[in-house]
Amino acid sequence: MKARDLGPALEWASAQSARLLSDGSSLELKLHQLHFVEILQKGDKNEAIKHARTYLAPFASVHKVEIQKLMACLLWAGRLEQSPYAELLSPSHWENMIEEVSQQFCSLMGQSHASPLSVVISAGVQGLPTLLKMASVMAAKGQEWQAMKQLPVPVDLGRELQFHSIFVCPVLREQGNDENPPMLMPCGHVLSKQSIVKLSKSNTRAFKCPYCPLEATVTQCKQLHF
Template structure:
């Protein structure tokens, strides 16, 4: 979503509001000053004739007419209202409320949708709400991840209150799996526990904990263990030691994030909820889809009947989950109708490029990257 125009319009409104406030305040202050000056003058000539007092009031009226506070305030407010009206039009243009235009009637597997929503609720720790959905929608399969996600959520709750024992028990139980994928989660948990013991119970207890816990990690984390042993010399003053980074609160957040990722990996699940990623990507793509639907409707084309997007929808890199192939000849990205094709020489082109080079399969052609002669019938589709 392009928010640049919204930000620029907002800045103009903000600037105009400040100018309006300044002009209004100046007009009010000047009016009050003239009235107070006239009042003081009248008090000073209390014993004078009515003609003198009338002259003071006429002079005040003349000055107020010159200042014209009502006109000044009205003009400033009119300029502000004009800028505000333009800002409203910008908001209406960017944040189009009629999102139905981007809607396409697509057949969904209702059972799959129910499972995705239930698993999302379990990921958020809303287990009672997830159970309610599973029961009312009659989707018992959706509860298959409840137990492991409940265990993960339970361990994370303890991690946030600096209780590492449940997470350590989980890491010990899954030690071989974690080791096979090269994870250092268990050592990170022990490292946090060592520092916690050192700060709460003292040097002796921390040394005993190290003897019991660090032996199996010596081969992979010797330098880290040596650094932990050295910080024992600063047991009572870690805050002003060369090892003060070990007590940074960010370590707890980092380990909690790593723990969540490892749990999801062992469950064969993505770290981020598929439902959340889908909705976020859809929200980012919505302005482009609305614009496309509007343009197509003006050309009397049916948006709902299209099999693929006629334009590129730009999304952030965090939403790129699959490899993309662009044909080196046509410079176009491969699609379902124009897939990448592997030639006998090992080079890859898109199907349409091969058909053009082969004149619709009627003759052999030379590979653009090597002298090999290729026939279209010898090419086969590949999948990334």
């Protein structure tokens, strides 16, 4: 894309179309829009119409306004820079698309778009105030928190620092799988299915959430799918 070649990006987006849509991404449409403008700027109106019918029409029901704007551009084929839609030729469109393709690719791979060092620093900046406060409280009580297997307080990180769907049950300390999936309780906390069965005495009674005062029954818990 940095060499103004959209071919590989369009091919990849087409292959990942279903996954992109499930993520709420309109990347495939944006790439086809960019290609449409490139064709139109060369003055090839017929080729632009053919491209629109093939690749833009499927998105028309959801992105009607964007498609209408592109169709109006047909009146300015070869001289789009003189039209009310000249901003479509801005180099920033290419720059933004290069960045978005990179971000979406990393997202589908379950990886961070940022460098590992940047991620570690960002997580440290967000979590450090909580850790410092906890260290001072534990020191005042004469306890050594560094020897603990689990922190006594949660360290909340933003969604931008969450990259995968691996779930480890906070009660049994075991990773979730198909036989022992994560279950969402009515209070919003998540435990493994085995933990819920044990807490409810084999599904026979209501039980209290280990992390808040609310009670729930097994039938109220819903399986989570990542």
